Amino acid sequence: MDKIFHPKSIAFVGVTTSNPFHWTRTFWESAREFQFAGPMYPVNPRGGELDGYKVYRSVDEIPGNIDYAICTVSAKIAPKIVRECAAKGAKAVHFCTAGFAETGDADVTELQQELVSTAREAGIRIIGPNCMGIYCPESRLSYDSGFSKESGSVGFISQSGGNSIYMIREANWRGVKFSKVVSFGNACDLNESDFLEYLAEDPQTKIIALYLEGVRDGKRFRNLLERASHKKPVVLVKGGCGEAGARATSTHTGSLAGNDVVWDTLCRQFNVIKPQNMEEMVDVLATLQCMPDFKGRNALLVGPGGGASVMLTDEFEKRGFSLPAVTDKIRDELLGFSQAAGNMLRNPIDYSQSMQDPGSMHKAIQLLTAWEKVDFCVGFFRPSQMTDGFLDMVRKADHLVHNAFDASFKPVTYIVECGITPTRQAIAFEMAQRIMSAGKPVYYSFAAAAEALRLVADYNRHKISKQ
């Protein structure tokens, strides 16, 4: 399996020179963008040239051996391609092409079975069909030229190609980096269990994320999930919960969805974090990767006050967090050096009066987070409610604010509530970028932040109780 994630030479079978949007062409261009270090062989019966490389008319024609092949070819010729790749020494072939067993069509289902038996005979492994294959920055292998070139600690196993593209892009932007990602689609050969077994042992992978629509071998998967969850945090999104959802997964990756209650129970049993959707998974991964572990459910919220404070407090309390009321003793101390009115020094703390006085804010954060009742601290901004003038002031002061938060004795996280209007969002992105580039977690909505922290707090609590 290690060799599959680290091929030294690749054939791109079915790559087109004419259509730049064709999938194998996308893989080709991604490998070029990532500066894949080994030999790359474009293959197409029409021959010709691509980016200065000779296009071979068949895999047979390739001079020397190949480790890996990425193929966009029809189901009909897939078995033939596998045989040719095997003859060239390939360890694995990735079939991107859809139109296999997921169609429900008996003829192509038979072709998919033929593909598997051919691969078994030839001693070759298959990824797919109907998937994006592998993204491994360390190997300079990617299926999108825009993914991060930096390696990280998250290993991601995704049945869906689209959901994996969504996740990698969004998570990258939030500062999450990946060790290995595999989009495996129909899983006619290598499946979720094979990849989970590998990532559980992979030393580069510290966190495992899964998007699954169903599993092939329930018992094996259960055992592997148990083993993996003892070693590292595991985050799982299950797609296809209801009746039509099951229909959608079956036409999507040809898998049986299974009962949602079973999945919930399984995840609870092994302390697997189970977000409801991909958006929540991104939030959870950003938390796990960027925020130090926090011990309990006592939050200190520091932000602009007013209605925003009320809304954020609700999101946290609804999810079982406590906001301990600041003691009179601490409040009196705060009043000794802060300009804020006494009513703004409860919890949530209204920083708006102190924003331009980073010295006192720094002291306040130290004082408050030294308090044993606080487990973590959330700094929040809400550009979408600010007037232009106030926003301008905040933009000028926000690095001072972040410096002040650096004084915290407890884990800190930030919310930049960006809303959905283009102008405010541009500003929110600018503010968020500064925080994220310092390796800190940022959320974009109150509810999203509270939900991700709840999922991680539950995980932390069970982890501690097991120890």
Place this chain on the structure above:
Amino acid sequence: MDKIFHPKSIAFVGVTTSNPFHWTRTFWESAREFQFAGPMYPVNPRGGELDGYKVYRSVDEIPGNIDYAICTVSAKIAPKIVRECAAKGAKAVHFCTAGFAETGDADVTELQQELVSTAREAGIRIIGPNCMGIYCPESRLSYDSGFSKESGSVGFISQSGGNSIYMIREANWRGVKFSKVVSFGNACDLNESDFLEYLAEDPQTKIIALYLEGVRDGKRFRNLLERASHKKPVVLVKGGCGEAGARATSTHTGSLAGNDVVWDTLCRQFNVIKPQNMEEMVDVLATLQCMPDFKGRNALLVGPGGGASVMLTDEFEKRGFSLPAVTDKIRDELLGFSQAAGNMLRNPIDYSQSMQDPGSMHKAIQLLTAWEKVDFCVGFFRPSQMTDGFLDMVRKADHLVHNAFDASFKPVTYIVECGITPTRQAIAFEMAQRIMSAGKPVYYSFAAAAEALRLVADYNRHKISKQ
């Protein structure tokens, strides 16, 4: 009350010529931007000139009468200002200033009481203190220069100024327009019930939205809520649900939060739509204003297929929607003119094969929405998962797609899943803008769309069962 929303002349008391970020200055500039048609009088003890207007040293000095005064003055001089405004014939005074009863301080609470009794004696009404006052496009009165100048059908009553700014901006961008908005803060005189009573009868207001942290007179409010909900759809967000939330509301607008269960029961009883937060309220208002009523819970989802289809289906099924499976008869008809594989013509429908063939897509939408099993139709895009090439194709085709959706026999809504990366979001905004400018509802996430439609579907069902 009608006169309060439609003043003919305004004094801006406490406006500064030096600090452009000061609140009364913001109100002043908003009135200028909105081209308020009547006389405007800046008032400040220092005198001078502002934008070519003479600054009066006191309200007394103003020549002639005023209808309305917007004041940012300290609690101490507030009663004096009220008396002066009354002498000038004002019907109402808006106190923006914080630092009244919401501080919990006995001295200023007494000042707030003095303010009320002074106003009562003088026969003048007070909005606030600690609030943003009135936004009424028809009267060219606004508290933010960026709000829409167009009048609409939503009346909004907000205890919080910040939440009202957030809501108006976000809702405006989504195509929602307002008849009247009032941010009323501490409500020392005019309160939520007074405004609700007025908006229930206001012919310009077709939908009532409320953000409340608590009420002054529970019984009166209950009766008015019942009356209003019989006349028009009412949407209510309740802030300050938990212990710390109640603390936050009390320091915010000095109100008692009340039990959350009581609020839930009240809203269920009167078929008041109760979103969980401001974001959901924006989604609900966009739905109510822009989407024709739909009768049931049978959804037709038409989008890019794959993992995105699975995720969206889950969000709808989780919330009690059905996705009726397309019958063989309809599928055969679709196959007669569509290029799509048969497996893509279930529900959700995968449009990706037909996107460049708007003729067949037009026919497909007609055929599918004529089917009696479909109550409404959701078109969805997910720029955040698309490769650059595919996205380019979608951007070029999206107006054709929208034209195709125009063929629908059932209400249509759209999701442009924009994710949170700046590049994709810019594109999502561009796509969304085209849909919204045609007066159609757009959502930005799968979960948000499903939740808003669930809330409105529940509302529609109860409305029908009552009829």
